[in-house]
Amino acid sequence: MQIITASQVHQHLAFPTVLNKLAQGFAAPATMPQRQIFELDSNPHNHDAFAVLPAWNDEVIGVKSFTYFPDNEASGYASLYSKIMLFSRAHGEPLALVDGTSVTLWRTAAVSALAASLLAKPNAKHLVLFGSGKLAPFLIRAHLAVRQYTQVTLVARNHAKAAAVITILANEFSGVEFAYVDQADEALISSADVICCATGARSPLFNGAWLTPGCHVDLLGNHHKESRECDTTTIIRASVYVDSRTNVLNEAGELLIPIKEGVFSAAQVKAELADMCRQAPNRSADEITVFKSVGTALADLLTAHLVLTLCQQQDKAEAAACLA
Structure with missing residues (x-):
């Protein structure tokens, strides 16, 4: 059994490869029981x-286990610890123990960008990202892999973190104008082609009435029934898509609160990510879209398996080089 560290995950992955793996994997048959929290x-x-x-497909079985202690940083610990176990689908033997925290960063950003590749307008130029945490640079890199943005604006309360993210990315993407602001106003939201939210906010981050026709809204940060990153106006103005109906409709206040208010229903969810990967949505140019993601075991499985495959390929190449 192979043990794969966070540094190996970061060393081997690139977003074009991860996006392709997820698109193929979500379109293929797989089993994903409801996750347990x-x-x-x-x-x-x-x-x-x-x-x-847990999740499995015809190649591999996987289970991710994680702990989430949001107040940990005050004590000098990480808020999230995660590991992914992979087993052979053919015979059930253990294949690898993969660092789950790093995989989560890559797969979360990749799922976000994959949905945007299917829902955001092709000529999208302005990306607005709420949040400046560890996920922020991964999200921006992933979204820049699927659309040719010329402007990226971070909305963040922590100026130091936002400035650090921009400094790193400005050196990687010379043709993109980066900026950050304390809070969003109508002018910013109405100028956005894609809005990505990855925060710990308990209440809506912007007024849904400010959204411009054709805007795509991506919601990643909230996993609580009574919290939400967008308001009801956003939901009722949009065509709504999710990564998993089961997970989202059991956990996410973005949809559960409008359902409780009687202005939205579960039946109005257009499709899951797997449906979208099998057949791309046919959206109109002025249609507002929302993608709500709470994370899926299948995305973890596919990304961890990709890392294992790439590690094995490197090992074989290095072994061959030694024998040459």
Whole structure:
């Protein structure tokens, strides 16, 4: 059994490869039971949790386990710890233990960009990203792999983090204008072709009435029933897509709150990511779209398996070179 570290994950992955793997994997047959998330404390103000996410296809079986302790950083620990176990589908033997935290960064960003490749208008030029955390540079790189943005604006309260992200990316993408602001206003939102939200916000980040026809909204940060990154106006103005109906309709306030208000229904969700990968949505030029993602075990499985395959290919190449 191979042990794959975070540094190996980052070394081997590139977004064009990950995007292609996910597009093919979501279009193919796979099984993904409902993930299990266990709250570890009955205190409503404590969100410590443990989760188990299983999935398998005709090549590999996988399960990701992770802990989420949002207040950990104050004690010098990471808020998220994660590992992915891979097993052979043919015989069930263990194949690898893969660092799940790094895989989560790559697959979350790639799923976001994959959805945008299917839902955002082809000539999108302005990407607005809410959030400046560890996921931010991954999201921007992934989205720049599917659209030719000329402007990227970060909306972030932490100026130091936002400036650091921009400094890194400005050196990688010389043809893109990067900027950051404290908060979004109508002028910014109405100028956005794609809005990506990856925050810990408990309430809507912008007014849905500000959205311009043709805008695509991507919602990644919230996993709680009573919280949401967008308002009801955004949902009722948009065609809504999800990564997983089961997960989103059990966890995400972005849809559960409008459903509770009686202005939206589960039946109005257009499609899951797997449906979209099998047949691309036919959207009109002025249609507003929303993609809500809470993460899937299949995305973890596909990305971790890709890393394992690339590591094995490198090992074989190095072994051949030694024998040459």
